[in-house]
Amino acid sequence: MQHPLKHHLTLTLLALTSLSHFPPASPLTPCRTLCGTTAINYPFSIDDGCGAPQYRSMMNCTGTDLFFMTTSGRYKVQSIDYNKQTMVVYDPAMSTCSILQPHHDFVMTDVESVVIPPSSDTVFALLNCSIDSPVLNRYKNLCFNFSGHSCDELYGGCNAFRVFRSFTNSSPPCCFTGYDTVKYMSMNILDCSHYTSFINVDGLKGIGPADWVYGMKLSYAVPDTGCGRCTRSGGACGYDTETGVMMCLCSTSMNATRECGKKLILD
Structure with missing residues (x-):
């Protein structure tokens, strides 16, 4: 019969070996990155406090459809080209x-x-x-x-x-x-x-x-706030909802001013 202590040590080693095969957990930022199949990247967001403050409350995700919001209505987003910094919307x-x-x-x-x-x-x-x-x-x-x-x-x-x-x-x-x-x-x-x-x-x-493409193409600029440093550290670019100060959102319980640290508190 195997000694209880040896049996316990064997199980512990097996557990540690199994864990080593899984990649390290990534930060869980509070910012959603998809609406349906449309990618939501900086400077846009569908969550308050995410993205750039200049674009606050401009986007709304309903089901799988993304809408651009103005005082005259909701305009369905057809596409966003993050390289050309343009967004095509359609007025229903x-x-x-x-x-x-x-x-x-x-x-x-x-x-x-x-x-x-x-x-x-x-x-x-x-x-x-x-x-x-x-x-x-x-x-x-x-x-x-x-x-x-x-x-x-x-x-x-x-x-x-x-x-x-x-x-x-x-x-x-x-x-x-x-x-x-x-x-x-x-x-x-x-x-x-x-x-x-x-x-x-x-x-x-x-x-x-009859063959024209009906809609509106909107052109935007990306604020230069050093956002790349934040995203490379595993965070998402956002801002304080009261002050508008830019922040690096690292998880639902931890934020930073520029980049996420190596040790993060995950929910």
Whole structure:
């Protein structure tokens, strides 16, 4: 019969040997990194206190869908390109070539307009404008030629927009313009009944509106806060929710100012 002490030592050695085959535990940061299949990386976050404070409360994860939040609604995130620092969103209340939606404004907060505005290759089309519209009179310089496309092409090539020609058998005025126009003037002031927007406009010459990509591409900058040092140490970049001071979030019970230490308290 084996001595009890020897038996205990044998079991202890076996347990230690087994543990040595498992990789060391990694820090459990309080920041989620996925919404559905969309990666959530710095500077964005879906948890308060994570990411950069400039982008606080801009993202919402509902089920498997990620939304960009503004004062005028929720805009579904189609994709995020972290290399090019762009995000494509879609306005579910926006008119497109295939559907005519009720009157709607696209409004961003002052902070959003600065840190993540629509990119230069996003064009807004103001549709069914009155002849008294300011963009056709005093501010007509805000309208520009868009890759040789015309209002007639939009009204004739899109099933949803043909209704605008049904009463007069002619195309009402429209205006191709940039984000700054809809930023400073509402649809009521613009005196246009609907709008649509499309992206990657440099590649749309000679392509009909039925094949345009409808949505908005937003361009953002990544704050330089030394975030790489934090992530390399196993943490996630975040901030103090009261002061806005950047922090390295190492676990749900331990944070650091720059990087996570070698010994972390795990929950």
